[in-house]
Amino acid sequence: MVTPGRILVAERDPELLELVVPVLRLAGHRVTAARDGLQALGLWRNQPFDLVVLGMVLPRLTGLEVLHELRADAERTQSAVIMLSSLGTREEVRTAVLAGADEVLATPFTVQVLRTRVEELLAERALVGAST
Template identity: 45%
Template structure:
């Protein structure tokens, strides 16, 4: 299956997402702040990053923009998983390079389905 990096500063949400994605057969790594996430993305080159917006040290939009600016990470897919729910937030996330957007609170089933759909894209 795929290698996925979960970037979430809330340990309970992180544990839930990691558990569900591992249960779906993926190799899952985690990070709890934006700088650690970017370092892990560069070193591990995951197929997919499940990325929170509001993170310490570097927010999710900044991480997303840095990934999109790095040609070596061109194939990395990004699913924003965030409590930000305004239309303008959605627009900003997609403008930064997010491939998918899922609002908290979220269904773990929907998370797995959207993850599978993103990974299936060519």
């Protein structure tokens, strides 16, 4: 198992948020939830997160707008980012990856897929951190 991570989850759909947050907490991670992009960005700026899970469509700032801000911060670009997409189209996936997302998961997804990708990205991040 990977060392528990500090994870920020931003999602407008309360049902999806209520699924993702407990699943990640049960896996041992410290999870903070946000219901809109502006809140997510404020939380991210005030504390370190190892991984950020962003819905594509968020109130006040979209997931892509938040992602651009995360990647523009030269001192804190190390956070892994998973985007959640209700469309999952090639163009949407391509846009998110080009903007700096490490992964795009189309909804609906299984809990196991989410846990696996979170663990893999945290493990990759730990390896990169250990080699620098």
